[in-house]
Amino acid sequence: MTGIWTTETGNTVTVANPGARSTNPGTAITPVQVSATDSATGQTLTYSATGLPTGLTINSATGQITGTPAGVGTASATVTATDTTGASGYATFTWTVTGTDVALGRPTTASSVEGNNTSLTADKATDGNPATRWASTYTDPQWLQVDLGTTKSVKEVKLTWEAAYGKTYQIQTSNDQTNWTTIYTTPTPGDGGTDDLTGLTGSGRYIRMNGTTRGTSYGYSLWSFQVYSW
Structure with a gap:
Protein backbone atom coordinates (compact mmCIF):
# COMPACT_ATOMS: atom_id res chain seq x y z
CA MET A 1 0.00 0.00 0.00
CA THR A 98 10.79 -16.83 10.24
CA GLY A 99 12.25 -19.04 12.96
CA THR A 100 12.00 -22.68 14.04
CA ASP A 101 9.93 -23.50 17.11
CA VAL A 102 12.20 -26.04 18.82
CA ALA A 103 9.45 -26.97 21.30
CA LEU A 104 7.04 -28.03 18.57
CA GLY A 105 6.07 -31.68 19.03
CA ARG A 106 8.63 -32.27 21.76
CA PRO A 107 7.78 -34.30 24.92
CA THR A 108 5.92 -31.96 27.28
CA THR A 109 4.93 -32.53 30.90
CA ALA A 110 3.19 -30.46 33.55
CA SER A 111 2.75 -30.27 37.30
CA SER A 112 -0.97 -31.04 36.91
CA VAL A 113 -3.89 -31.28 34.50
CA GLU A 114 -7.28 -29.79 35.22
CA GLY A 115 -9.64 -32.58 36.27
CA ASN A 116 -7.29 -35.14 34.66
CA ASN A 117 -9.01 -34.15 31.40
CA THR A 118 -7.24 -35.88 28.49
CA SER A 119 -8.10 -32.97 26.19
CA LEU A 120 -6.16 -30.53 28.42
CA THR A 121 -2.86 -32.37 28.84
CA ALA A 122 0.57 -30.74 28.69
CA ASP A 123 1.33 -31.87 25.12
CA LYS A 124 -1.54 -29.73 23.81
CA ALA A 125 0.59 -26.61 24.38
CA THR A 126 3.30 -27.81 21.99
CA ASP A 127 1.28 -29.69 19.35
CA GLY A 128 1.13 -26.76 16.91
CA ASN A 129 -2.67 -26.65 17.02
CA PRO A 130 -3.87 -23.18 18.11
CA ALA A 131 -7.25 -24.63 19.11
CA THR A 132 -5.91 -27.04 21.77
CA ARG A 133 -4.56 -26.10 25.19
CA TRP A 134 -3.05 -27.24 28.45
CA ALA A 135 -4.81 -26.35 31.70
CA SER A 136 -3.66 -26.92 35.27
CA THR A 137 -5.51 -27.37 38.54
CA TYR A 138 -6.62 -24.26 40.41
CA THR A 139 -3.62 -23.82 42.73
CA ASP A 140 -0.20 -22.14 42.84
CA PRO A 141 2.50 -22.90 41.83
CA GLN A 142 2.28 -24.84 38.54
CA TRP A 143 4.71 -25.56 35.74
CA LEU A 144 4.83 -26.70 32.11
CA GLN A 145 8.07 -28.30 30.91
CA VAL A 146 9.44 -29.25 27.49
CA ASP A 147 12.28 -31.65 26.67
CA LEU A 148 14.08 -30.08 23.70
CA GLY A 149 16.09 -33.27 23.11
CA THR A 150 19.50 -31.62 23.20
CA THR A 151 20.91 -28.46 24.72
CA LYS A 152 19.57 -25.45 22.84
CA SER A 153 20.21 -21.74 23.13
CA VAL A 154 17.01 -19.90 24.02
CA LYS A 155 16.50 -16.49 22.41
CA GLU A 156 12.72 -16.08 22.43
CA VAL A 157 9.71 -17.66 24.13
CA LYS A 158 6.15 -16.97 23.04
CA LEU A 159 3.33 -17.82 25.45
CA THR A 160 -0.25 -17.67 24.19
CA TRP A 161 -2.53 -17.70 27.20
CA GLU A 162 -6.14 -18.80 27.43
CA ALA A 163 -8.38 -16.73 29.74
CA ALA A 164 -6.71 -18.46 32.72
CA TYR A 165 -3.28 -16.85 32.59
CA GLY A 166 -0.13 -16.49 34.64
CA LYS A 167 0.01 -13.21 36.54
CA THR A 168 3.61 -13.83 37.59
CA TYR A 169 5.89 -16.55 36.31
CA GLN A 170 9.44 -17.47 35.37
CA ILE A 171 11.04 -19.02 32.31
CA GLN A 172 13.70 -21.48 33.43
CA THR A 173 16.19 -23.78 31.70
CA SER A 174 17.98 -26.91 32.89
CA ASN A 175 20.16 -29.75 31.64
CA ASP A 176 19.16 -32.25 34.34
CA GLN A 177 15.58 -31.29 35.42
CA THR A 178 16.94 -30.67 38.92
CA ASN A 179 19.04 -27.52 38.73
CA TRP A 180 17.12 -24.69 37.09
CA THR A 181 18.35 -21.33 35.83
CA THR A 182 15.87 -18.48 35.61
CA ILE A 183 16.28 -16.54 32.34
CA TYR A 184 13.11 -14.47 32.63
CA THR A 185 10.89 -13.21 35.46
CA THR A 186 7.76 -11.14 34.90
CA PRO A 187 8.79 -7.53 35.70
CA THR A 188 5.18 -6.51 36.35
CA PRO A 189 2.02 -8.59 36.75
CA GLY A 190 0.92 -10.03 33.41
CA ASP A 191 -2.51 -9.54 31.87
CA GLY A 192 -2.83 -12.60 29.66
CA GLY A 193 -3.04 -12.63 25.90
CA THR A 194 0.26 -13.31 24.13
CA ASP A 195 3.55 -12.77 25.92
CA ASP A 196 6.34 -12.55 23.33
CA LEU A 197 9.57 -12.66 25.32
CA THR A 198 12.49 -11.59 23.13
CA GLY A 199 16.12 -10.86 23.90
CA LEU A 200 16.48 -13.89 26.18
CA THR A 201 19.89 -15.34 26.99
CA GLY A 202 20.03 -18.92 28.18
CA SER A 203 20.45 -22.53 27.20
CA GLY A 204 19.41 -26.00 28.27
CA ARG A 205 17.88 -29.28 27.22
CA TYR A 206 14.77 -28.57 29.28
CA ILE A 207 12.74 -25.40 29.48
CA ARG A 208 9.70 -24.59 31.57
CA MET A 209 7.18 -21.94 32.42
CA ASN A 210 7.14 -21.87 36.22
CA GLY A 211 3.91 -20.15 37.26
CA THR A 212 3.98 -18.51 40.68
CA THR A 213 0.74 -16.50 40.77
CA ARG A 214 -2.46 -17.12 38.81
CA GLY A 215 -4.23 -14.24 37.14
CA THR A 216 -7.70 -15.66 37.86
CA SER A 217 -9.34 -18.07 40.29
CA TYR A 218 -8.80 -20.81 37.71
CA GLY A 219 -5.45 -22.48 36.94
CA TYR A 220 -2.86 -21.78 34.28
CA SER A 221 -3.84 -22.45 30.68
CA LEU A 222 -1.73 -22.13 27.53
CA TRP A 223 -2.84 -22.47 23.93
CA SER A 224 0.81 -22.63 22.96
CA PHE A 225 4.32 -22.58 24.41
CA GLN A 226 6.80 -21.75 21.64
CA VAL A 227 10.57 -21.65 21.99
CA TYR A 228 12.96 -20.17 19.42
CA SER A 229 16.69 -20.83 19.17
CA TRP A 230 19.26 -19.39 16.76
Whole structure:
Protein backbone atom coordinates (compact mmCIF):
# COMPACT_ATOMS: atom_id res chain seq x y z
CA MET A 1 0.00 0.00 0.00
CA THR A 2 1.21 3.49 -0.78
CA GLY A 3 -0.19 6.88 0.11
CA ILE A 4 0.47 10.57 -0.51
CA TRP A 5 -0.18 13.74 1.45
CA THR A 6 0.33 17.17 -0.14
CA THR A 7 0.74 20.62 1.36
CA GLU A 8 -0.73 23.91 0.23
CA THR A 9 2.28 24.31 -2.03
CA GLY A 10 1.08 21.25 -3.95
CA ASN A 11 4.15 19.12 -3.35
CA THR A 12 3.68 15.39 -3.84
CA VAL A 13 5.91 12.80 -2.19
CA THR A 14 5.79 9.25 -3.53
CA VAL A 15 7.41 6.33 -1.70
CA ALA A 16 8.28 3.21 -3.70
CA ASN A 17 6.95 0.13 -1.94
CA PRO A 18 9.82 -2.33 -1.32
CA GLY A 19 7.39 -5.29 -1.26
CA ALA A 20 6.94 -8.03 1.31
CA ARG A 21 10.14 -9.08 3.04
CA SER A 22 11.16 -12.36 4.69
CA THR A 23 14.26 -12.78 6.84
CA ASN A 24 15.64 -14.95 9.64
CA PRO A 25 16.12 -14.01 13.30
CA GLY A 26 19.60 -13.46 14.67
CA THR A 27 21.11 -12.74 11.26
CA ALA A 28 21.88 -9.25 9.98
CA ILE A 29 19.68 -8.42 7.01
CA THR A 30 20.88 -7.34 3.61
CA PRO A 31 20.18 -3.59 3.76
CA VAL A 32 16.82 -2.64 2.26
CA GLN A 33 16.71 0.67 0.42
CA VAL A 34 13.38 2.49 0.46
CA SER A 35 13.28 5.20 -2.20
CA ALA A 36 11.03 8.24 -2.54
CA THR A 37 10.55 11.06 -5.04
CA ASP A 38 9.27 14.61 -4.61
CA SER A 39 7.38 16.58 -7.24
CA ALA A 40 9.18 19.73 -6.07
CA THR A 41 12.84 20.30 -6.77
CA GLY A 42 15.40 21.10 -4.10
CA GLN A 43 13.56 19.30 -1.31
CA THR A 44 15.28 17.23 1.39
CA LEU A 45 13.42 14.09 2.43
CA THR A 46 13.41 12.70 5.94
CA TYR A 47 12.50 9.05 6.47
CA SER A 48 10.79 7.41 9.42
CA ALA A 49 9.33 3.96 10.02
CA THR A 50 6.81 2.26 12.29
CA GLY A 51 6.15 -1.43 12.77
CA LEU A 52 9.59 -2.71 11.79
CA PRO A 53 10.59 -5.99 13.46
CA THR A 54 12.54 -5.54 16.69
CA GLY A 55 16.20 -4.96 15.93
CA LEU A 56 15.71 -3.12 12.65
CA THR A 57 16.05 0.64 12.13
CA ILE A 58 15.81 3.07 9.25
CA ASN A 59 18.35 5.76 8.41
CA SER A 60 16.37 9.01 8.51
CA ALA A 61 18.58 10.63 5.87
CA THR A 62 18.89 7.81 3.34
CA GLY A 63 15.84 5.58 3.85
CA GLN A 64 18.00 2.47 4.23
CA ILE A 65 16.80 -0.22 6.67
CA THR A 66 19.46 -2.22 8.50
CA GLY A 67 19.88 -4.34 11.61
CA THR A 68 19.41 -7.84 13.00
CA PRO A 69 15.88 -9.15 13.75
CA ALA A 70 15.56 -10.12 17.42
CA GLY A 71 12.28 -12.02 17.28
CA VAL A 72 9.99 -14.01 15.01
CA GLY A 73 6.59 -13.13 13.56
CA THR A 74 4.96 -11.03 10.86
CA ALA A 75 4.84 -7.25 11.18
CA SER A 76 3.11 -4.55 9.17
CA ALA A 77 5.76 -1.91 8.53
CA THR A 78 5.16 1.62 7.25
CA VAL A 79 7.90 3.89 5.91
CA THR A 80 7.11 7.60 5.59
CA ALA A 81 9.10 10.21 3.69
CA THR A 82 8.52 13.88 4.53
CA ASP A 83 9.91 16.92 2.75
CA THR A 84 10.73 20.35 4.18
CA THR A 85 7.25 21.72 3.40
CA GLY A 86 5.58 18.94 5.39
CA ALA A 87 4.35 17.00 2.37
CA SER A 88 4.57 13.26 2.97
CA GLY A 89 4.14 9.93 1.30
CA TYR A 90 4.23 6.42 2.69
CA ALA A 91 4.43 2.77 1.81
CA THR A 92 3.15 -0.13 3.93
CA PHE A 93 4.41 -3.69 3.53
CA THR A 94 4.72 -6.90 5.54
CA TRP A 95 7.94 -8.12 7.08
CA THR A 96 8.09 -11.74 8.21
CA VAL A 97 10.85 -13.05 10.45
CA THR A 98 10.79 -16.83 10.24
CA GLY A 99 12.25 -19.04 12.96
CA THR A 100 12.00 -22.68 14.04
CA ASP A 101 9.93 -23.50 17.11
CA VAL A 102 12.20 -26.04 18.82
CA ALA A 103 9.45 -26.97 21.30
CA LEU A 104 7.04 -28.03 18.57
CA GLY A 105 6.07 -31.68 19.03
CA ARG A 106 8.63 -32.27 21.76
CA PRO A 107 7.78 -34.30 24.92
CA THR A 108 5.92 -31.96 27.28
CA THR A 109 4.93 -32.53 30.90
CA ALA A 110 3.19 -30.46 33.55
CA SER A 111 2.75 -30.27 37.30
CA SER A 112 -0.97 -31.04 36.91
CA VAL A 113 -3.89 -31.28 34.50
CA GLU A 114 -7.28 -29.79 35.22
CA GLY A 115 -9.64 -32.58 36.27
CA ASN A 116 -7.29 -35.14 34.66
CA ASN A 117 -9.01 -34.15 31.40
CA THR A 118 -7.24 -35.88 28.49
CA SER A 119 -8.10 -32.97 26.19
CA LEU A 120 -6.16 -30.53 28.42
CA THR A 121 -2.86 -32.37 28.84
CA ALA A 122 0.57 -30.74 28.69
CA ASP A 123 1.33 -31.87 25.12
CA LYS A 124 -1.54 -29.73 23.81
CA ALA A 125 0.59 -26.61 24.38
CA THR A 126 3.30 -27.81 21.99
CA ASP A 127 1.28 -29.69 19.35
CA GLY A 128 1.13 -26.76 16.91
CA ASN A 129 -2.67 -26.65 17.02
CA PRO A 130 -3.87 -23.18 18.11
CA ALA A 131 -7.25 -24.63 19.11
CA THR A 132 -5.91 -27.04 21.77
CA ARG A 133 -4.56 -26.10 25.19
CA TRP A 134 -3.05 -27.24 28.45
CA ALA A 135 -4.81 -26.35 31.70
CA SER A 136 -3.66 -26.92 35.27
CA THR A 137 -5.51 -27.37 38.54
CA TYR A 138 -6.62 -24.26 40.41
CA THR A 139 -3.62 -23.82 42.73
CA ASP A 140 -0.20 -22.14 42.84
CA PRO A 141 2.50 -22.90 41.83
CA GLN A 142 2.28 -24.84 38.54
CA TRP A 143 4.71 -25.56 35.74
CA LEU A 144 4.83 -26.70 32.11
CA GLN A 145 8.07 -28.30 30.91
CA VAL A 146 9.44 -29.25 27.49
CA ASP A 147 12.28 -31.65 26.67
CA LEU A 148 14.08 -30.08 23.70
CA GLY A 149 16.09 -33.27 23.11
CA THR A 150 19.50 -31.62 23.20
CA THR A 151 20.91 -28.46 24.72
CA LYS A 152 19.57 -25.45 22.84
CA SER A 153 20.21 -21.74 23.13
CA VAL A 154 17.01 -19.90 24.02
CA LYS A 155 16.50 -16.49 22.41
CA GLU A 156 12.72 -16.08 22.43
CA VAL A 157 9.71 -17.66 24.13
CA LYS A 158 6.15 -16.97 23.04
CA LEU A 159 3.33 -17.82 25.45
CA THR A 160 -0.25 -17.67 24.19
CA TRP A 161 -2.53 -17.70 27.20
CA GLU A 162 -6.14 -18.80 27.43
CA ALA A 163 -8.38 -16.73 29.74
CA ALA A 164 -6.71 -18.46 32.72
CA TYR A 165 -3.28 -16.85 32.59
CA GLY A 166 -0.13 -16.49 34.64
CA LYS A 167 0.01 -13.21 36.54
CA THR A 168 3.61 -13.83 37.59
CA TYR A 169 5.89 -16.55 36.31
CA GLN A 170 9.44 -17.47 35.37
CA ILE A 171 11.04 -19.02 32.31
CA GLN A 172 13.70 -21.48 33.43
CA THR A 173 16.19 -23.78 31.70
CA SER A 174 17.98 -26.91 32.89
CA ASN A 175 20.16 -29.75 31.64
CA ASP A 176 19.16 -32.25 34.34
CA GLN A 177 15.58 -31.29 35.42
CA THR A 178 16.94 -30.67 38.92
CA ASN A 179 19.04 -27.52 38.73
CA TRP A 180 17.12 -24.69 37.09
CA THR A 181 18.35 -21.33 35.83
CA THR A 182 15.87 -18.48 35.61
CA ILE A 183 16.28 -16.54 32.34
CA TYR A 184 13.11 -14.47 32.63
CA THR A 185 10.89 -13.21 35.46
CA THR A 186 7.76 -11.14 34.90
CA PRO A 187 8.79 -7.53 35.70
CA THR A 188 5.18 -6.51 36.35
CA PRO A 189 2.02 -8.59 36.75
CA GLY A 190 0.92 -10.03 33.41
CA ASP A 191 -2.51 -9.54 31.87
CA GLY A 192 -2.83 -12.60 29.66
CA GLY A 193 -3.04 -12.63 25.90
CA THR A 194 0.26 -13.31 24.13
CA ASP A 195 3.55 -12.77 25.92
CA ASP A 196 6.34 -12.55 23.33
CA LEU A 197 9.57 -12.66 25.32
CA THR A 198 12.49 -11.59 23.13
CA GLY A 199 16.12 -10.86 23.90
CA LEU A 200 16.48 -13.89 26.18
CA THR A 201 19.89 -15.34 26.99
CA GLY A 202 20.03 -18.92 28.18
CA SER A 203 20.45 -22.53 27.20
CA GLY A 204 19.41 -26.00 28.27
CA ARG A 205 17.88 -29.28 27.22
CA TYR A 206 14.77 -28.57 29.28
CA ILE A 207 12.74 -25.40 29.48
CA ARG A 208 9.70 -24.59 31.57
CA MET A 209 7.18 -21.94 32.42
CA ASN A 210 7.14 -21.87 36.22
CA GLY A 211 3.91 -20.15 37.26
CA THR A 212 3.98 -18.51 40.68
CA THR A 213 0.74 -16.50 40.77
CA ARG A 214 -2.46 -17.12 38.81
CA GLY A 215 -4.23 -14.24 37.14
CA THR A 216 -7.70 -15.66 37.86
CA SER A 217 -9.34 -18.07 40.29
CA TYR A 218 -8.80 -20.81 37.71
CA GLY A 219 -5.45 -22.48 36.94
CA TYR A 220 -2.86 -21.78 34.28
CA SER A 221 -3.84 -22.45 30.68
CA LEU A 222 -1.73 -22.13 27.53
CA TRP A 223 -2.84 -22.47 23.93
CA SER A 224 0.81 -22.63 22.96
CA PHE A 225 4.32 -22.58 24.41
CA GLN A 226 6.80 -21.75 21.64
CA VAL A 227 10.57 -21.65 21.99
CA TYR A 228 12.96 -20.17 19.42
CA SER A 229 16.69 -20.83 19.17
CA TRP A 230 19.26 -19.39 16.76
